[in-house]
Amino acid sequence: MSTAKARSAHAKAILGPELHARLASTKILLVGAGGIGCELLKNVVLTGFGEITLLDLDTIDLSNLNRQFLFRKKDVKQSKALVAAQSAAPFNPDVRIKPIHANIKEPEFDVQWFRGFDIVLNALDNLDARRHVNKMCMAAQVPLVESGTAGYLGQVQPLMKDVTECFDCVPKPTPKTFPVCTIRSTPSQPIHCIVWSKTYLMGQLFGEDEDAGSELDDAEKQGENAQEIATLRKEALAFQAVRQALRSPNSKDAAAKMVFQKIFDSDIRNLLVMSDMWRTRTPPTPLDFDKIVEGSSDPPKTHSEAMHTSVNGSDPMPNGQTNGKAPSGKGQPSLKDQRTLSLKDNLLLFVSSTERLAARLQAGEETISFDKDDDDTLDFVTAASNLRSTAYGIQVKTRWEVKEMAGNIIPAIATTNAIIAGLIVLQALHLLRRSYDKLRNVYIQFKPAVPLSTVNLSPPNPACGICRDTYTSVLCDPSRATLGDVVKGVLGDDDREVSVYEDKRVLSDPDWDDNNDRTLESLNVTRGNFLSIVDEEGEWGTISVAIGLLPESHPAGAPPFVLPDPPPQPSRKEKPNLPPPSTPPRASLKRSAPDDSDIVESEPSAKRMKADVLASPSKKRRLEEDGLVLMDSATDVLDDNVIEID
Numbered sequence: 001m002s003t004a005k006a007r008s009a010h011a012k013a014i015l016g017p018e019l020h021a022r023l024a025s026t027k028i029l030l031v032g033a034g035g036i037g038c039e040l041l042k043n044v045v046l047t048g049f050g051e052i053t054l055l056d057l058d059t060i061d062l063s064n065l066n067r068q069f070l071f072r073k074k075d076v077k078q079s080k081a082l083v084a085a086q087s088a089a090p091f092n093p094d095v096r097i098k099p100i101h102a103n104i105k106e107p108e109f110d111v112q113w114f115r116g117f118d119i120v121l122n123a124l125d126n127l128d129a130r131r132h133v134n135k136m137c138m139a140a141q142v143p144l145v146e147s148g149t150a151g152y153l154g155q156v157q158p159l160m161k162d163v164t165e166c167f168d169c170v171p172k173p174t175p176k177t178f179p180v181c182t183i184r185s186t187p188s189q190p191i192h193c194i195v196w197s198k199t200y201l202m203g204q205l206f207g208e209d210e211d212a213g214s215e216l217d218d219a220e221k222q223g224e225n226a227q228e229i230a231t232l233r234k235e236a237l238a239f240q241a242v243r244q245a246l247r248s249p250n251s252k253d254a255a256a257k258m259v260f261q262k263i264f265d266s267d268i269r270n271l272l273v274m275s276d277m278w279r280t281r282t283p284p285t286p287l288d289f290d291k292i293v294e295g296s297s298d299p300p301k302t303h304s305e306a307m308h309t310s311v312n313g314s315d316p317m318p319n320g321q322t323n324g325k326a327p328s329g330k331g332q333p334s335l336k337d338q339r340t341l342s343l344k345d346n347l348l349l350f351v352s353s354t355e356r357l358a359a360r361l362q363a364g365e366e367t368i369s370f371d372k373d374d375d376d377t378l379d380f381v382t383a384a385s386n387l388r389s390t391a392y393g394i395q396v397k398t399r400w401e402v403k404e405m406a407g408n409i410i411p412a413i414a415t416t417n418a419i420i421a422g423l424i425v426l427q428a429l430h431l432l433r434r435s436y437d438k439l440r441n442v443y444i445q446f447k448p449a450v451p452l453s454t455v456n457l458s459p460p461n462p463a464c465g466i467c468r469d470t471y472t473s474v475l476c477d478p479s480r481a482t483l484g485d486v487v488k489g490v491l492g493d494d495d496r497e498v499s500v501y502e503d504k505r506v507l508s509d510p511d512w513d514d515n516n517d518r519t520l521e522s523l524n525v526t527r528g529n530f531l532s533i534v535d536e537e538g539e540w541g542t543i544s545v546a547i548g549l550l551p552e553s554h555p556a557g558a559p560p561f562v563l564p565d566p567p568p569q570p571s572r573k574e575k576p577n578l579p580p581p582s583t584p585p586r587a588s589l590k591r592s593a594p595d596d597s598d599i600v601e602s603e604p605s606a607k608r609m610k611a612d613v614l615a616s617p618s619k620k621r622r623l624e625e626d627g628l629v630l631m632d633s634a635t636d637v638l639d640d641n642v643i644e645i646d
């Protein structure tokens, strides 16, 4: 038997000659060439898929090499998609792998582009991209296999419009956020100090020079302490001087000390003035740079130490941690990252990492943000969060622990990725055979005797704001097609009252047609966007219009759009008893349009609630100005592993 025949003998025997032959011309899109993606690419190539498009936006990092086996050290900094394709192609001489180094959310990957695939396989690591691919697959009616791993756990979920639930049929946990003032003034846990260093302090010192005021405006609206907000505003203003020092070659040596004194001494003294704030809390202790360097500073005790001492008079070290004082050599782990740093160690690490980051700014880097794999930023965040913890009497953390917490890292396990990648192919084959009764959600669970569990699929959620929409496409020239013409064209003879949205923006409603004569381009609606046409009475399903570009063959004198033929037929809506599943609140509600003075933003599913208060944009605007947050679902669960602060 020739090598090529031998290579495919098993796959052919298992799949049967007909399906095996079909795979050679089946077009698959694989999104993500990371931990799961590398395993999956190998699997699909060896199974006999012949036409593979592999897309990933990232380049290879040294830390990927322990599990992303298609990459070698020489490939670091190269495109993941390109290198993975080159490494996997020789596994099957007949395979064609087209690598694309790009973000799947780019407008060029529009619904028409997705329609070119027979199946899509996700190997992603974030909710945003997963939700995007889900919507595109629902719109293009292409089957999708979704997957994810977290440590020893993993899941595979086959999704098919109108057959199964989609990824958005069930609300996803919202990333955990902390109130601004907990982070900025009253931390009580190590994570608060880590989030402060990574998000706030790094941003202020090494990020873009931007006004931190809007975050404080929001906090003020939400009723947080006004005097405290005023102090924080002053603090933010004073950052200008230290920012400049960090960027000026003359003050390099002094800059780190200046930063230290501002944030760990004078900012803390300013907060202490607000005696009200410390009535029920332990006040922080300012840190003295010179005394710590001399070794004469006596670090404040952690809360638990203080409590313990008062109970039994001893001086314990909770959880083997110390606050400032390194334990004597015995018992200290030998790995550098796992050693507890003393107060002086943290100060010296703060100075050296600040100097390294300042040197990078002076060498031309415009901004530097936290990256767990960038040693300078990890050192800075470790030292800064430990110094802040010390000032607030909170336990310090090792560099290793800070890396885990700041990077929201759950260790990636190569074997879990490999098992999940195998299960993805099995579910993909069921979808391609249209054996829908065989589809299962598959989980890896913590039960050695039964490591895999399968769950039958649920039908689509009738209230889902993604897969219950009726999708259609309009090809147009957005610089000439007007909103009114496109919407009227799609509705045809149907003269129902409708509102039109792009994502969360209301573009028109029955009492407000100011935008109807504006071009789509002027409304910032272009290729890759969707217009949602929502029935005002809530009787008919939403029509989602994917905007694509006109073909080159489109005659010059013809109208600047091509309408769907036949026109979309939205389904009559069953009135759900439950509120629709929520779209998790997004980090930012604001999207810029060239002139968005006439554009109102609201949660997309609010349109389906048809609440009277939301019927007119002016009312919506007022509600938002009042700082009112409209929740779509009361069932959102906070996930403790995910920490995000904006």
Ligand SMILES: Nc1ncnc2c1ncn2[C@@H]1O[C@H](COP(=O)(O)OP(=O)(O)OP(=O)(O)O)[C@@H](O)[C@H]1O
Pocket: 031, 032, 033, 034, 035, 036, 037, 055, 056, 057, 058, 063, 064, 080, 102, 103, 104, 105, 123, 124, 125, 126, 129, 412
């Ligand atoms: N919007 C997107 N478009 C294209 N590729 C994406 C997008 N979002 C994430 N990815 C890719 O999905 C892959 C997910 O893989 P994985 O979870 O192993 O992450 P990683 O970055 O390689 O590893 P780690 O996060 O553990 O360091 C990554 O290679 C990432 O670049």
Ligand SMILES: [Zn+2]
Pocket: 165, 166, 167, 168, 169, 170, 460, 461, 464, 465, 466, 467, 468
């Ligand atoms: Zn759905």
